[in-house]
Amino acid sequence: MARRRKRSGLVAGVDLGGTKVTFGIVNEDGKILAMDKRKTKATTGIEGVLDRVVEGLERACTEAESELGDLDAVGIGAPSAVDFEEGVVIHAGNLGWKNVPLRRLLEDRLDLPVLVDNDVNVAAWGEFTAGAARGWPDALGVWVGTGIGSGLILGGNVWRGAFHTAGELGQMVLQPRGGLGRRTVEEHCSRLAMIRSMETLIGSHPQSRMRTALSRTPEAGPIGSSVIADAYRAGDELVLRVVDDAADLLGLAIANAVTLLSVRGVVLGGGVTDALGKPFVERVRESFEWHVFPATLRKCRIVAADLGDSAGIVGAAALARAHIVGRG
């Protein structure tokens, strides 16, 4: 695309989630100058969500003492497999979107070049270019939250694969005889899986401080990462058992991925990892080192993410800069 105007050096990064959308204006040094956040309100449909994306971008630009037309590009991470070349969101379950040409729709509205990729791909790219994985030749990013997502950086680029779906570590089957709903990594190690394990085991842990939280009505929503983390730090036996089991299996899954890929390191991010902190990362690493092959791979680094919530924004902006501005 021919440049229509002088470059400002400013790129917007957008992290489009099922519940909220966050926006950041990022300068050439990778610094976030301004941010905005708003509810996704997926029930308002595609046009409704796009309205809020444009509003959020405008607001963030104003905060950065700039305006939409000054941006060099917009990068956006979506919770879905994405056809990267076409900028199409293939299937975003928690948005109710299927084959949505997000890049074209946003380019029409913004009159700016737009890049769309999977949300965990862009978060991993953020950590790779400006966070915990900076300087590595390649990396696996694993995000543990409500579910489990992962992103692969191979040979200095996001690896998306022939079917645009690469990185589904959470969908690897580790317990082939585990029964329906209890076979995949995500079904054992995500926040929702941890809560389900606690529900199953609460009977044999009557003293657990989780008893009240677990007996809440479904309307109260699932238990948050911080509640789990507080009980974990307090040494609650039920929570220790469930979290440690999840960390052990996650470490095994990561070992399998590294055994296959021989990457330099693994970044652990997401709400559960951030809340549980260092003891969780250590436990994952121990299991990883136990299971990985060959022994030289124990040198593969397993570290916590650096950028927290803003990995998606930073990564989406950096990816747009590399792909659109860099070759513009």
Added chain:
Amino acid sequence: MARRRKRSGLVAGVDLGGTKVTFGIVNEDGKILAMDKRKTKATTGIEGVLDRVVEGLERACTEAESELGDLDAVGIGAPSAVDFEEGVVIHAGNLGWKNVPLRRLLEDRLDLPVLVDNDVNVAAWGEFTAGAARGWPDALGVWVGTGIGSGLILGGNVWRGAFHTAGELGQMVLQPRGGLGRRTVEEHCSRLAMIRSMETLIGSHPQSRMRTALSRTPEAGPIGSSVIADAYRAGDELVLRVVDDAADLLGLAIANAVTLLSVRGVVLGGGVTDALGKPFVERVRESFEWHVFPATLRKCRIVAADLGDSAGIVGAAALARAHIVGRG
């Protein structure tokens, strides 16, 4: 390296195994003009093995009505993790080699440019450039024999990873509670694992035609793939059970790899696959389709290798041509 002479278009491919070494002279069309095969005799040490490699190459050249000095390059696949940049064999258990600078040693002897890579990497490259995976953008090669090896082709290149060990699908742990010696893919799905399963189960299958073979003394060596395949085709219940279980778990392991990598297809090779043929490949594919995620990945192709025993020769020659002659 500056070219010292006019190019002949001829490249040698060498498949260095623990038991035998095979050689082929390959022309620019990828056709094997002549072959040679000899025992490795690893017990004679590095120099002894190198003597036989040089002899085999000379003999194959003579067969091709050419001579060693006419070759543009030599490519060699070794049963080990290989430092590809340095041409060093890191650890070849069945040769008793550790950190052997094979490229330098052979270049000194041959006065020809030499390329060294892992044996399954070069076999996968052979299938990718001239066999079952020709035309695919990327591929996973899985070789089922005495053990299980695998090679990854990503973005049109062999993926070796930061630690030179990528592709160890056989070392992925799928049965974390399977007990020592019964946890990895290789410990369930290789020929040696199949034989061990038969030994365990023979008591409940007294009619099995494997009874005699299983009661042989260790000196007779492990049961060969063709014996297993004959019993499989004859409908021997013990063998059907063991082979089908192995195929099911292998399909699961391949599904996990494809879920992570989203590659276009998978090539199944190796002695066990070649002997068992189509029913084995079909069974692996069924399990793969059952376990892979998301559903679009069921379009990933699972096919038998085309080149049989010569995949290593063809691949080693093609890789040497691409890396040495191509940029020479």
